[in-house]
Amino acid sequence: MNSQPILGNEAIAIGIIENGCRVVTAYPGTPSSEILAGVMKHKKRLKRDVYTEWSINEKVAFEIALAASWTGLRAVVTMKQVGLNVASDPLFSAAYTGVKGGFVVISADDPGPHSSQTEQDSRLMALVAKIPVFDPSTPAEAREVIKDAFALSERYKIPVILRPTTRLCHAVQSLSIDGAHEPDDGIPSVKFHRDPPRWTATPKFRNLLHVELNKKLKDIADEFSDSPLNYVVNASSNGTMGIIASGVAFQTAQQALQELGARVPILKIGTPFPLPQKLVNSFCAQFETLIVLEEPDVCIEIQIQDRSHVKGRLDGSVPGAGELTPEVIFLVLSKALSEAGYQVNQPPEDPELAALIKGLPLPVKPPRLCPGCSHRSAFFAMKRTFGPNAIYPGDIGCYTLGTNLRAVDTFVDMGASITMANGFFQANRLVKDERPIVATIGDSTFLHSGVAPLINAVHTGARFVLLILDNHTTAMTGFQPTAANDYLADRMEAPRKVSIPDLVRACGVGYVNVADPYDQEDFIRTLKEAQAHAQSPDGGVAVLIAERPCTLYDQSPILEHPVPVVITEECDGCRYCTEAFECPALVLRPDKSRVDIDYSICVDCGQCIDACHKGFIIPKILEISRA
Amino acid sequence: MDIKLIITGNGGQGIVFLTRLFAQTAVTLGHSVMVSETHGMSQRGGSVISHLKINGDEAPLILSGTADFMIALEANEAVRNLALLRRAGMVFVNADDGLRSEVGHHLDRLNIKVMRLPASRLALELGSASITNIIMAGFAAAHPAFDIPIKKMTATVEKISKNNAELNLKALETGYQAGRKIFSA
Numbered sequence: 001m002n003s004q005p006i007l008g009n010e011a012i013a014i015g016i017i018e019n020g021c022r023v024v025t026a027y028p029g030t031p032s033s034e035i036l037a038g039v040m041k042h043k044k045r046l047k048r049d050v051y052t053e054w055s056i057n058e059k060v061a062f063e064i065a066l067a068a069s070w071t072g073l074r075a076v077v078t079m080k081q082v083g084l085n086v087a088s089d090p091l092f093s094a095a096y097t098g099v100k101g102g103f104v105v106i107s108a109d110d111p112g113p114h115s116s117q118t119e120q121d122s123r124l125m126a127l128v129a130k131i132p133v134f135d136p137s138t139p140a141e142a143r144e145v146i147k148d149a150f151a152l153s154e155r156y157k158i159p160v161i162l163r164p165t166t167r168l169c170h171a172v173q174s175l176s177i178d179g180a181h182e183p184d185d186g187i188p189s190v191k192f193h194r195d196p197p198r199w200t201a202t203p204k205f206r207n208l209l210h211v212e213l214n215k216k217l218k219d220i221a222d223e224f225s226d227s228p229l230n231y232v233v234n235a236s237s238n239g240t241m242g243i244i245a246s247g248v249a250f251q252t253a254q255q256a257l258q259e260l261g262a263r264v265p266i267l268k269i270g271t272p273f274p275l276p277q278k279l280v281n282s283f284c285a286q287f288e289t290l291i292v293l294e295e296p297d298v299c300i301e302i303q304i305q306d307r308s309h310v311k312g313r314l315d316g317s318v319p320g321a322g323e324l325t326p327e328v329i330f331l332v333l334s335k336a337l338s339e340a341g342y343q344v345n346q347p348p349e350d351p352e353l354a355a356l357i358k359g360l361p362l363p364v365k366p367p368r369l370c371p372g373c374s375h376r377s378a379f380f381a382m383k384r385t386f387g388p389n390a391i392y393p394g395d396i397g398c399y400t401l402g403t404n405l406r407a408v409d410t411f412v413d414m415g416a417s418i419t420m421a422n423g424f425f426q427a428n429r430l431v432k433d434e435r436p437i438v439a440t441i442g443d444s445t446f447l448h449s450g451v452a453p454l455i456n457a458v459h460t461g462a463r464f465v466l467l468i469l470d471n472h473t474t475a476m477t478g479f480q481p482t483a484a485n486d487y488l489a490d491r492m493e494a495p496r497k498v499s500i501p502d503l504v505r506a507c508g509v510g511y512v513n514v515a516d517p518y519d520q521e522d523f524i525r526t527l528k529e530a531q532a533h534a535q536s537p538d539g540g541v542a543v544l545i546a547e548r549p550c551t552l553y554d555q556s557p558i559l560e561h562p563v564p565v566v567i568t569e570e571c572d573g574c575r576y577c578t579e580a581f582e583c584p585a586l587v588l589r590p591d592k593s594r595v596d597i598d599y600s601i602c603v604d605c606g607q608c609i610d611a612c613h614k615g616f617i618i619p620k621i622l623e624i625s626r627a
Numbered sequence: 628m629d630i631k632l633i634i635t636g637n638g639g640q641g642i643v644f645l646t647r648l649f650a651q652t653a654v655t656l657g658h659s660v661m662v663s664e665t666h667g668m669s670q671r672g673g674s675v676i677s678h679l680k681i682n683g684d685e686a687p688l689i690l691s692g693t694a695d696f697m698i699a700l701e702a703n704e705a706v707r708n709l710a711l712l713r714r715a716g717m718v719f720v721n722a723d724d725g726l727r728s729e730v731g732h733h734l735d736r737l738n739i740k741v742m743r744l745p746a747s748r749l750a751l752e753l754g755s756a757s758i759t760n761i762i763m764a765g766f767a768a769a770h771p772a773f774d775i776p777i778k779k780m781t782a783t784v785e786k787i788s789k790n791n792a793e794l795n796l797k798a799l800e801t802g803y804q805a806g807r808k809i810f811s812a
Binding site: 003004005007030031034114115137138140167168170171172173174248251252254255256258259325326327330347348349350352353354356357360362363364365366367370600601 | 637638639646647650651653654657658659660661662663664665666673674684685686687688689690691692693703706707709710711713714727729730733737747751756
């Protein structure tokens with residue numbers, strides 16, 4: 001067996017490909033983004049004909065995969081948990097209509113959260129939508145369970161959700177990937193057939209479909225009670241306590257028991273909804289106390305019929321927010337076991353050292369925009385133009401980090417910069433607040449869900465400046481292409497690309513301009529022009545597109561015109577540049593006497609020359625001539 | 628062999644590459660691995676940490692107080708994560724000076740050894756700050772307690788390096804030789 005270290009998301013991708021899936025769509029979002037990349041890699045390795053696409057948003061991705069399933073092909077759509085909110089409209093409807101080819105929705109949750117605006121639980125979304133969920137606990141399991149997910153989906157003609165979490169997606173496990181688990185049967189001979197009571201169900205039929213869905217769920221719950229995905233470990237131990245766990249928490253609980261020196265039976269739940277009630281009830285009946293460990297919220301716990309002996313999030317035994325880290329699970333189990341009369345080991349961590357470190361003033365380095373990032377230049381120009389007295393609605397992407405520069409005052413969800421600007425304009429009119437409003441949104445986020453808000457703003461007469469930060473890629477999640485790129489997933493050439501300026505004009509915007517934020521003078525002039533339009537009697541929304549490729553993605557513009565800089569002797573450590581410009585390559589000396597450039601990360605963009613209003617940051621070439 | 632290893636530093640220092648280097652080498656040697664990596668927002672310069680278990684359980688994270696080794700590319704990140712180490716654990720840190728004096732007494736009490744190498748400086752001497760991570764890999768591999776043979780690490784570096792294999796191999800060797808000198812003293 002030739003093993004390789006495989007990322008959790010790639011393990012999922014392997015499972016998708018080797019189980020004959022033909023259509024995979026996605027919108028990137030941490031922690032799910034590497035799944036589609038893995039699909040593209042392994043469809044090549046196994047020479048399988050699979051259509052893959054980075055869709056414009058999660059709802060679109062969902063529906064494209066759904067259509068493939070209604071044709072009879074196996075299809076998968078992947079997204080992060082907040083993406084499932086965007087796709088929730090078709091999700092709820094598809095639960096009723098059902099599917100034909102196996103249809104697996106992969107929604108990756110982010111307990112913590114590490115890279116998300118909420119800790120919402122996709123399993124609860126599944127519960128509300130009435131869709132079965134698979135909850136694997138390791139990359140190896142995630143790969144294997146795809147087979148069961150497709151099979152269940154086809155047997156009951158129902159969409160299913162596969163729910164990994166960040167720690168699984170970004171775990172790396174040694175797996176054998178020689179050949180493929182499943183043979184390739186080629187493209188099945190299927191086609192879409194009309195079925196009005198199902199595919200075009202009116203409310204009358206929807207009622208029947210709902211009855212049918214309830215029946216499916218009841219049968220699936222029974223089936224899950226006998227499924228090998230739900231099983232008991234440490235069964236032979238006698239004691240008064242049992243644990244019910246799912247996902248990564250199952251693995252972490254086993255690790256904690258090892259360290260605690262206690263042997264306690266764990267019911268591993270691989271299918272948290274619909275809960276295998278028969279199995280759970282018979283497990284619960286054996287114990288005086290039950291602990292439920294699941295992330296990020298309560299899904300198993302609320303479905304347990306008799307909760308009188310259950311300790312979990314609902315009674316406060318398990319913290320109601322945050323990740324179930326090894327330390328949290330150790331403490332929860334340690335307390336519960338001690339109360340139940342078990343002898344347990346102390347936590348292995350040295351409490352004195354841990355307390356000391358907690359109290360040390362260690363520098364906290366928050367995430368920052370990269371050296372040379374064009375967003376920083378755009379934000380800097382924006383702040384120089386509008387100052388601290390404007391309202392800056394922001395959006396979701398790398399540029400959310402503009403909050404460090406106080407250039408982002410709000411962020412809610414994808415596309416909300418434009419709607420919040422629209423809303424602030426209307427509210428400010430009522431309260432007679434005349435501050436300028438300047439919204440920022442990235443290219444991918446604008447295409448994802450900014451277009452409809454922009455049309456709304458134009459149509460209702462809102463007045464604000466919208467800055468579209470176009471860096472030619474979806475940078476935060478790993479450089480996925482957008483509809484404005486001339487290539488598709490897999491780097492294939494796109495038949496057409498969308499022009500963002502043309503699109504903005506077509507939305508009815510009266511002022512549209514494109515400028516390079518690296519040219520501060522011109523950019524500021526254009527911003528002022530945009531603001532003048534927003535304030536003029538027949539003006540309205542003004543859109544300025546800040547165009548400059550992401551420095552991480554495409555270094556060529558800087559390599560062609562490098563501007564190495566130096567900081568002169570006169571630097572007095574006033575900190576204007578480190579705070580207002582905040583480039584990681586500008587480093588204040590520990591004694592605060594002056595700022596130095598960290599040349600190991602500086603990319604020679606030369607943008608910080610404008611960030612010293614005293615003129616102490618100069619091009620290297622001038623230093624030589626001065627000497 | 629059963630190793631629990633923490634690898635830490637700041638975003639952009641190549642923590643993920645370093646983690647994959649160890650994971651790949653362990654797998655080549657026929658061991659099972661379970662790793663937890665940091666992706667996403669925190670890669671934009673914030674603290675980054677990887678957990679690596681060789682022949683351990685399947686939980687991605689290491690329980691605090693049980694790690695055998697830590698490789699830290701930055702001294703403050705080493706201090707921040709010290710409590711993850713078990714008694715008699717070992718830190719390999721990229722630093723010119725020792726760790727903050729406040730922790731010294733506890734390190735003695737817990738018998739945690741700190742092995743220091745100015746890897747950033749060595750990297751710049753070799754021509755690129757970006758190979759600091761690989762120098763530290765060679766440094767750790769030189770320690771007799773660190774049970775991953777340098778030969779296999781060399782083979783992995785050759786395999787997973789893209790177009791800079793030569794420089795990476797030089798970095799690995801530099802760290803290894805520096806380690807041998809320090810550890811034999």
